[in-house]
Amino acid sequence: AAGVIQSPRHLIKEKRETATLKCYPIPRHDTVYWYQQGPGQDPQFLISFYEKMQSDKGSIPDRFSAQQFSDYHSELNMSSLELGDSALYFCASSLGGGGNGMSDEQFFGPGTRLTVL
Amino acid sequence: GESVGLHLPTLSVQEGDNSIINCAYSNSASDYFIWYKQESGKGPQFIIDIRSNMDKRQGQRVTVLLNKTVKHLSLQIAATQPGDSAVYFCAVPAYNFNKFYFGSGTKLNVKP
Known part of the structure; x- marks a missing residue:
């Protein structure tokens, strides 16, 4: 069965550079969530989208932005990267999340490991 | 918001023994709970969930117990196997499922 696809799987950037992480949800899934997971930490919610609209926002820095496109894939754009942005970034998808309060x-996804040098 | 926490950061068990991982939550209105397993270098994987109208739910070798009175849930793994070695998280969605709150993971080490 198709799973959530994230690209790239690994990314190395310098401080103050920009990065774009991509997420392709499971076909027919309309909801995408982004999480950041630092070393030895639990996943922290960043932002979510339902039907291409932002549905909620967590502890996402102003330097980060995201969007969900018409084909439901999502991109997380990160600018002015800092050393502390080094983490695993996970995307998750579901069907029906956020819109009606019920979610499968x-x-x-397997995550993108971002290393900022 | 929701605060979700786990009682122990690391749990070591002998292969074949039963494992119990605990989790506490703060919002008494929470009505849906999920356990995830995360292997090294991989994304969290759904194990089992439970709704607040239940106090117990069983899966294959796993059981989740929910005690709403003390806002506590546990994951029991029967006959723990080396393949169960991973970090386990409990998670609670916001009321509208727009986001999920994860507790601090418990690392399960299974000794052969």
Whole structure:
């Protein structure tokens, strides 16, 4: 079965550079969530989208922005990268999340490991 | 918001023994709870969920117990196997499922 696809899987950037992370949800899934997971930490919610509209926002820096496109894939844009941005970034998708308060299981992608030097 | 926490950061068990991982939550209105397993270098994987109208739910070798009175849930893994070695998280969605709150993970080490 198709799973959530994230690209790239690994990314190395210098401080103050920009990065774009991509997420392709499971086909027919309309909801995308982004999480940041630092070393040894739990995933922290960044932002979510339902039907191409932002549905909620968590502890996402102003330097970050995201959007969900017409084909439901999502991109997380990160600018002015800092050393502290080094983390695993996970995307998850579900069907029906946020719109009606009911959500099927949330499926996670394999993550993008971002290293900022 | 929701605060979700786990009681122990690391749990070591012998292969074949039963494992119990605990989680506490703060919002008494929370009505849906999920356990995830995260292997090294991978994304969290759904294990089992439970709604607040239940106090127990069983899956294959896993059981989740929910105690709403003390706002506590636990994940029990029967006959723990080396493949169960991973970090386990409990998670609670916001009321509108727009986001999920994760607790601090418990690392399960299974000794052969």
